[in-house]
Amino acid sequence: GAVVSQHPSWVICKSGTSVKIECRSLDFQATTMFWYRQFPKQSLMLMATSNEGSKATYEQGVEKDKFLINHASLTLSTLTVTSAHPEDSSFYICSARDSPGSPLHFGNGTRLTVT
Amino acid sequence: GENVEQHPSTLSVQEGDSAVIKCTYSDSASNYFPWYKQELGKRPQLIIDIRSNVGEKKDQRIAVTLNKTAKHFSLHITETQPEDSAVYFCAASRQHHNAGNMLTFGGGTRLMVKP
Numbered sequence: 001g002a003v004v005s006q007h008p009s010w011v012i013c014k015s016g017t018s019v020k021i022e023c024r025s026l027d028f029q030a031t032t033m034f035w036y037r038q039f040p041k042q043s044l045m046l047m048a049t050s051n052e053g054s055k056a057t058y059e060q061g062v063e064k065d066k067f068l069i070n071h072a073s074l075t076l077s078t079l080t081v082t083s084a085h086p087e088d089s090s091f092y093i094c095s096a097r098d099s100p101g102s103p104l105h106f107g108n109g110t111r112l113t114v115t
Numbered sequence: 116g117e118n119v120e121q122h123p124s125t126l127s128v129q130e131g132d133s134a135v136i137k138c139t140y141s142d143s144a145s146n147y148f149p150w151y152k153q154e155l156g157k158r159p160q161l162i163i164d165i166r167s168n169v170g171e172k173k174d175q176r177i178a179v180t181l182n183k184t185a186k187h188f189s190l191h192i193t194e195t196q197p198e199d200s201a202v203y204f205c206a207a208s209r210q211h212h213n214a215g216n217m218l219t220f221g222g223g224t225r226l227m228v229k230p
Contacts, residue, residue, distance in 0.1 A: 045220075049217060104161070109156075
């Protein structure tokens with residue numbers, strides 16, 4: 001079945017630094033990928049829709065200059081958390097569909113801790 | 116946009132009993148309703164989904180029902196087992212001929228099955 005790989009699985013960084021998270025579709029091409037954020041004991045909240053070859057679409061309240069998304073190829077989308085602060089500590093998960101109408105496949109998630 | 120409400124937020128049942136989780140949605144154009152199971156620190160896993168042209172779907176101990184008129188859908192787990200303990204999320208989306216349809220998630224239900 002379709003596999004979405006996310007890296008790293010966890011990262012600890014100091015406040016003010018930037019962190020890049022990669023999301024790869026291993027056996028299919030994804031023109032669209034989704035980035036979600038999940039705080040402890042809460043639901044998944046969509047941050048942005050990543051579109052290959054064009055700008056990402058951000059949800060209301062998500063700062064596009066802080067959460068940089070690049071979808072340079074049909075198998076890779078990256079999320080960069082710039083100038084991270086402790087309140088950015090969260091579980092970030094990417095997802096994609098291998099074809100229209102197919103279920104959403106999730107990456108393993110990245111637990112970001114900003115100290 | 117779509118709004119998905121999920122109840123209850125926590126559910127404790129005795130092993131062997133049934134568990135029911137209910138969700139309502141607001142967008143009458145939504146036509147795809149998946150359910151995900153998420154264990155602590157892991158990715159959401161699709162357990163069952165239903166499309167709006169079907170009223171009920173069953174897969175072994177898991178079943179989902181959909182009432183389009185009332186805009187609500189439910190997850191039913193029979194003969195619960197301790198390994199069913201996890202957080203369950205319902206979701207809704209419009210599914211069209213492209214893959215760029217985002218999911219809106221419910222708030223989640225923490226299911227605890229007591230041995």
